[in-house]
Amino acid sequence: MKAYRLLTEEDNSAFCHKVTEALSKGWALYGDPAYAFDAASGKMRCAQAVVKDAEGDYAQGVKLGEL
Template sequence: MSNGRGKRSTVYRYLTGPDDAEFCKRVTEALSLGWSLYGAPTLTFDATKGRVICGQAITKDVEDFQYTPDVKLSDL
Protein backbone atom coordinates (compact mmCIF):
# COMPACT_ATOMS: atom_id res chain seq x y z
CA MET A 1 0.00 0.00 0.00
CA SER A 2 1.43 3.38 -1.02
CA ASN A 3 1.29 6.39 1.25
CA GLY A 4 1.65 8.79 -1.69
CA ARG A 5 5.26 9.54 -0.83
CA GLY A 6 8.36 8.33 -2.60
CA LYS A 7 11.06 6.22 -1.08
CA ARG A 8 13.08 7.97 1.59
CA SER A 9 16.85 7.46 1.55
CA THR A 10 19.59 8.55 3.89
CA VAL A 11 22.71 9.90 2.19
CA TYR A 12 26.13 10.17 3.82
CA ARG A 13 29.07 12.51 3.41
CA TYR A 14 32.35 12.84 5.25
CA LEU A 15 33.78 16.33 5.37
CA THR A 16 37.52 16.75 5.95
CA GLY A 17 39.93 19.64 6.08
CA PRO A 18 42.38 21.61 8.17
CA ASP A 19 41.16 22.58 11.64
CA ASP A 20 40.33 26.17 10.79
CA ALA A 21 37.41 28.57 10.38
CA GLU A 22 36.82 27.43 6.79
CA PHE A 23 36.19 23.85 7.93
CA CYS A 24 33.72 25.10 10.53
CA LYS A 25 31.98 27.20 7.85
CA ARG A 26 31.64 24.13 5.59
CA VAL A 27 30.04 22.13 8.41
CA THR A 28 27.77 25.05 9.33
CA GLU A 29 26.68 25.45 5.70
CA ALA A 30 25.85 21.74 5.45
CA LEU A 31 23.79 21.94 8.65
CA SER A 32 21.90 24.96 7.33
CA LEU A 33 21.07 22.94 4.18
CA GLY A 34 19.42 20.15 6.17
CA TRP A 35 22.34 17.83 6.83
CA SER A 36 22.77 16.38 10.34
CA LEU A 37 25.91 15.53 12.28
CA TYR A 38 26.57 11.80 12.39
CA GLY A 39 28.83 10.79 15.24
CA ALA A 40 31.67 12.71 16.80
CA PRO A 41 34.23 14.70 14.83
CA THR A 42 37.64 13.15 14.27
CA LEU A 43 41.06 14.75 14.43
CA THR A 44 44.43 13.66 13.14
CA PHE A 45 47.78 15.37 12.82
CA ASP A 46 49.40 15.81 9.41
CA ALA A 47 53.07 15.78 10.38
CA THR A 48 54.19 16.62 6.84
CA LYS A 49 52.29 19.91 6.85
CA GLY A 50 52.34 20.40 10.64
CA ARG A 51 48.60 20.86 11.02
CA VAL A 52 45.54 19.21 12.52
CA ILE A 53 42.99 17.73 10.08
CA CYS A 54 39.32 17.47 11.09
CA GLY A 55 36.68 15.08 9.84
CA GLN A 56 32.93 15.13 10.40
CA ALA A 57 30.39 12.65 9.08
CA ILE A 58 27.01 14.09 8.09
CA THR A 59 23.78 12.55 6.83
CA LYS A 60 20.60 13.80 5.20
CA ASP A 61 17.23 12.15 4.59
CA VAL A 62 16.12 12.70 1.00
CA GLU A 63 12.77 11.86 -0.62
CA ASP A 64 12.61 10.20 -4.06
CA PHE A 65 16.38 9.73 -4.26
CA GLN A 66 17.94 7.11 -6.51
CA TYR A 67 21.67 6.74 -5.96
CA THR A 68 23.96 6.62 -8.99
CA PRO A 69 27.78 6.84 -8.90
CA ASP A 70 27.74 10.24 -10.63
CA VAL A 71 25.43 11.96 -8.11
CA LYS A 72 27.03 14.96 -6.39
CA LEU A 73 25.98 14.52 -2.77
CA SER A 74 26.86 18.11 -1.86
CA ASP A 75 24.07 19.25 -4.23
CA LEU A 76 21.35 17.40 -2.27
Protein backbone atom coordinates in the same frame (compact mmCIF):
# COMPACT_ATOMS: atom_id res chain seq x y z
CA MET B 1 17.91 7.44 0.05
CA LYS B 2 20.16 8.19 2.99
CA ALA B 3 23.14 10.28 1.83
CA TYR B 4 26.49 10.36 3.68
CA ARG B 5 29.39 12.79 3.47
CA LEU B 6 32.64 13.13 5.38
CA LEU B 7 33.65 16.76 5.63
CA THR B 8 37.36 17.43 6.18
CA GLU B 9 39.52 20.51 6.49
CA GLU B 10 42.43 21.95 8.43
CA ASP B 11 41.55 22.80 12.03
CA ASN B 12 40.48 26.39 11.36
CA SER B 13 37.34 28.43 10.81
CA ALA B 14 36.96 27.04 7.27
CA PHE B 15 36.09 23.66 8.79
CA CYS B 16 33.43 25.22 11.02
CA HIS B 17 31.97 27.10 8.03
CA LYS B 18 31.90 23.90 5.96
CA VAL B 19 29.98 22.03 8.67
CA THR B 20 27.66 24.99 9.33
CA GLU B 21 26.84 25.25 5.62
CA ALA B 22 25.98 21.55 5.47
CA LEU B 23 23.74 21.88 8.55
CA SER B 24 21.98 24.88 7.00
CA LYS B 25 21.21 22.74 3.92
CA GLY B 26 19.51 20.04 5.98
CA TRP B 27 22.42 17.70 6.70
CA ALA B 28 22.65 16.29 10.25
CA LEU B 29 25.74 15.46 12.27
CA TYR B 30 26.58 11.75 12.34
CA GLY B 31 28.88 10.73 15.16
CA ASP B 32 31.61 12.71 16.81
CA PRO B 33 34.16 14.89 15.01
CA ALA B 34 37.67 13.49 14.59
CA TYR B 35 41.03 15.25 14.74
CA ALA B 36 44.35 14.01 13.42
CA PHE B 37 47.81 15.40 12.85
CA ASP B 38 48.77 15.62 9.18
CA ALA B 39 52.53 15.04 9.22
CA ALA B 40 52.90 16.10 5.58
CA SER B 41 51.54 19.59 6.23
CA GLY B 42 52.42 19.80 9.92
CA LYS B 43 48.83 20.81 10.75
CA MET B 44 45.85 19.34 12.54
CA ARG B 45 42.94 18.21 10.38
CA CYS B 46 39.29 17.82 11.34
CA ALA B 47 36.61 15.48 10.03
CA GLN B 48 32.86 15.34 10.63
CA ALA B 49 30.41 12.90 9.10
CA VAL B 50 26.98 14.21 8.09
CA VAL B 51 23.87 12.46 6.75
CA LYS B 52 20.72 13.55 4.98
CA ASP B 53 17.53 11.91 3.75
CA ALA B 54 17.20 12.73 0.07
CA GLU B 55 14.63 11.93 -2.59
CA GLY B 56 15.28 9.29 -5.21
CA ASP B 57 17.58 6.34 -5.43
CA TYR B 58 21.35 6.30 -5.13
CA ALA B 59 23.33 6.59 -8.37
CA GLN B 60 27.13 6.53 -8.72
CA GLY B 61 27.29 10.03 -10.25
CA VAL B 62 25.17 11.82 -7.65
CA LYS B 63 26.83 15.03 -6.41
CA LEU B 64 26.38 14.74 -2.66
CA GLY B 65 27.26 18.38 -2.01
CA GLU B 66 24.34 19.45 -4.18
CA LEU B 67 21.69 17.50 -2.24
